Amino acid sequence: xxxxxxxxxxxxxxxxxxxxxxxxxxxxxxxxxxxxxxxxxxxxxxxxxxxxxxxxxxxxxxxxxxxxxxxxxxxxxxxxxxxxxxxxxxxxxxxxxxxxxxxxxxxxxxxxxxxxxxxxxxxxxxxxxxxxxxxxxxxxxxxxxxxxxxxxxxxxxxxxxxxxxxxxxxxxxxxxxxxxxxxxxxxxxxxxxxxxxxxxxxxxxxxxxxxxxxxxxxxxxxxxxxxxxxxxxxxxxxxxxxxxxxxxxxxxxxxxxxxxxxxxxxxxxxxxxxxxxxxxxxxxxxxxxxxxxxxxxxxxxxx
Amino acid sequence: xxxxxxxxxxxxxxxxxxxxxxxxxxxxxxxxxxxxxxxxxxxxxxxxxxxxxxxxxxxxxxxxxxxxxxxxxxxxxxxxxxxxxxxxxxxxxxxxxxxxxxxxxxxxxxxxxxxxxxxxxxxxxxxxxxxxxxxxxxxxxxxxxxxxxxxxxxxxxxxxxxxxxxxxxxxxxxxxxxxxxxxxxxxxxxxxxxxxxxxxxxxxxxxxxxxxxxxxxxxxxxxxxxxxxxxxxxxxxxxxxxxxxxxxxxxxxxxxxxxxxxxxxxxxxxxxxxxxxxxxxxxxxxxxxxxxxxxxxxxxxxx
Numbered sequence: 001x002x003x004x005x006x007x008x009x010x011x012x013x014x015x016x017x018x019x020x021x022x023x024x025x026x027x028x029x030x031x032x033x034x035x036x037x038x039x040x041x042x043x044x045x046x047x048x049x050x051x052x053x054x055x056x057x058x059x060x061x062x063x064x065x066x067x068x069x070x071x072x073x074x075x076x077x078x079x080x081x082x083x084x085x086x087x088x089x090x091x092x093x094x095x096x097x098x099x100x101x102x103x104x105x106x107x108x109x110x111x112x113x114x115x116x117x118x119x120x121x122x123x124x125x126x127x128x129x130x131x132x133x134x135x136x137x138x139x140x141x142x143x144x145x146x147x148x149x150x151x152x153x154x155x156x157x158x159x160x161x162x163x164x165x166x167x168x169x170x171x172x173x174x175x176x177x178x179x180x181x182x183x184x185x186x187x188x189x190x191x192x193x194x195x196x197x198x199x200x201x202x203x204x205x206x207x208x209x210x211x212x213x214x215x216x217x218x219x220x221x222x223x224x225x226x227x228x229x230x231x232x233x234x235x236x237x238x239x240x241x242x243x244x245x246x247x248x249x250x251x252x253x254x255x256x257x258x259x260x261x262x263x264x265x266x267x268x269x270x271x272x273x274x275x276x277x278x279x280x281x282x283x284x285x286x287x288x289x290x291x292x293x294x295x296x297x298x299x300x301x302x303x
Numbered sequence: 304x305x306x307x308x309x310x311x312x313x314x315x316x317x318x319x320x321x322x323x324x325x326x327x328x329x330x331x332x333x334x335x336x337x338x339x340x341x342x343x344x345x346x347x348x349x350x351x352x353x354x355x356x357x358x359x360x361x362x363x364x365x366x367x368x369x370x371x372x373x374x375x376x377x378x379x380x381x382x383x384x385x386x387x388x389x390x391x392x393x394x395x396x397x398x399x400x401x402x403x404x405x406x407x408x409x410x411x412x413x414x415x416x417x418x419x420x421x422x423x424x425x426x427x428x429x430x431x432x433x434x435x436x437x438x439x440x441x442x443x444x445x446x447x448x449x450x451x452x453x454x455x456x457x458x459x460x461x462x463x464x465x466x467x468x469x470x471x472x473x474x475x476x477x478x479x480x481x482x483x484x485x486x487x488x489x490x491x492x493x494x495x496x497x498x499x500x501x502x503x504x505x506x507x508x509x510x511x512x513x514x515x516x517x518x519x520x521x522x523x524x525x526x527x528x529x530x531x532x533x534x535x536x537x538x539x540x541x542x543x544x545x546x547x548x549x550x551x552x553x554x555x556x557x558x559x560x561x562x563x564x565x566x567x568x569x570x571x572x573x574x575x576x577x578x579x580x581x582x583x584x585x586x587x588x589x590x591x592x593x594x595x596x597x598x599x600x601x602x603x604x605x606x
Contacts, residue, residue, distance in 0.1 A: 089486045183392045186529045207510035210527065219601045221522030224513060226489045258604050298522045299602040301561055 001247040002042035005029045006133045007123020009047045013083035016230050024276035028123035031233035034280045035240025035267045037064040040247045044114045046070035050078040050102045070111050077102035090228050110136035119247045124148045127158040134165050144168045144243050152179050169197035170239050176202045211261050215254045220261045221298050223269035230275045234268040241267030266291045304550040305345035308332045309436045310426020312350045316386035319533050327579035331426035334536035337583045338543025338570045340367040343550045347417045349373035353381040353405045373414050380405035393531050413439035422550045427451050430461040437468050447471045447546050455482050472500035473542050479505045514564050518557045523564045524601050526572035533578045537571040544570030569594045
């Protein structure tokens with residue numbers, strides 16, 4: 001199955017209590033694509049980069065078999081840049097700098113050969129652009145969408161139009177409360193699912209994730225890690241593992257959705273162990289399965 | 304099996320965004336005892352109350368088969384009082400008033416017929432008093448202990464002496480970080496377990512609880528409730544369900560400890576649905592089992 005991913009490609013300057021990493025390859029679609037690449041063969045990325053996105057960066061994506069023909073390279077501009085600093089507890093961060101650069105004028109064009117993609121993952125970008133991408137896909141089997149506070153506050157109407165066409169929506173707890181206007185997550189979920197997406201995932205960072213479907217609620221823990229090195233991209237990495245697992249399922253039912261949440265959590269748990277994409281660019285399938293099994297153990301009740 | 308519980312008996316004035324309840328029966332040992340009463344027949348309470356603790360309050364405890372011979376009634380003083388107000392999100396609260404009253408001079412005396420108790424639950428009181436209680440118990444099979452920031456900051460040495468004699472320690476995430484000096488809960492758990500308790504439970508409120516044993520980590524979700532009415536006593540109610548389940552197990556192993564965490568979570572989820580002890584004073588065994596099964600469903604992966 002093919003997965004089309006649209007989102008940002010970026011260079012990040014990251015500071016954590018344990019060190020810093022400058023000019024690190026990042027961006028939502030980078031994390032999603034790398035993470036999903038362990039689950040399926042055909043990953044198609046639509047995005048935009050500047051002249052500073054060099055062969056080595058394309059090579060890294062190609063090394064994971066990611067198709068980059070949908071990435072426009074603008075020779076007269078720079079790639080999107082973000083700088084942030086994490087606090088002592090790693091749960092909060094300050095954005096120190098955001099330079100949209102070529103991303104400011106991003107007008108996503110889905111190449112002809114991508115338009116039959118079966119799975120579509122709309123990374124956290126302007127919902128107007130998310131809609132433009134959906135308009136170019138013929139008959140997607142499943143549409144997954146992420147967003148953030150910025151768009152909920154600034155582009156609510158466009159976001160609501162996007163959500164009408166989304167099957168699975170992935171947001172964090174703060175975003176769910178903001179979008180629904182209700183502090184209770186169970187009520188929030190009901191309100192948001194009425195906007196369109198039948199399936200909703202609310203990520204709670206170090207507290208795991210909740211999956212809401214017509215059949216009930218699934219609560220996944222986060223992996224209790226001793227060393228969280230850099231949380232950047234963990235949410236996107238979750239989305240990549242989640243859609244990656246679903247893309248290889250013959251039938252998508254609640255059991256596979258629950259497994260997909262654990263695979264997403266598994267990938268996210270690797271992501272935070274090194275700076276940027278370092279860890280998720282070079283995993284072995286066996287270690288992914290090992291940690292997936294550890295996740296199952298973590299909440300297993302019976303012998 | 305008999306469970307001896309020592310802790311506070313109190314009257315609370317509680318304000319939440321949904322209403323208020325004055326002069327509500329509360330206190331750590333009240334919640335622990337009521338919660339544990341659904342799991343075992345012999346519940347022994349050691350505590351102190353004033354002249355305002357009336358027959359109706361004793362009757363409520365007796366209606367759940369709780370033995371109150373260890374509760375000293377001081378005729379010239381008033382029962383411990385606490386007043387608090389919960390914020391909009393129900394996760395934070397302000398203490399508006401604390402009146403220790405007869406609790407200020409509490410010197411726990413374990414009645415002779417209680418001294419063979421097999422299970423001991425040390426509620427959140429001065430660790431010096433917790434030690435005094437332990438000194439009066441002959442050969443407890445299992446000692447469970449709770450504490451709070453106030454004692455970690457003010458009576459650390461006494462608390463450490465208590466912990467050397469504790470089998471299972473139950474605290475919340477903030478208390479774990481304070482006691483260990485480490486923001487990471489996995490590292491905190493290792494540091495705290497080295498202080499004595501082989502088994503540690505870190506409660507995370509609406510995010511569930513983590514169980515740490517020699518054999519690994521268990522992550523229990525909290526029950527996703529639509530209506531949280533009053534969180535007062537939820538932690539003590541958790542402890543009551545937890546020790547209650549263990550007291551009826553022939554062997555205490557990791558499986559039973561995990562089940563006990565879910566029973567504790569089950570009882571806590573009922574507690575918050577009404578003001579004070581109202582809900583946990585009048586449960587049916589069937590609804591406890593129903594919710595326990597719902598908890599299992601909540602994190603079940605396989606068919």
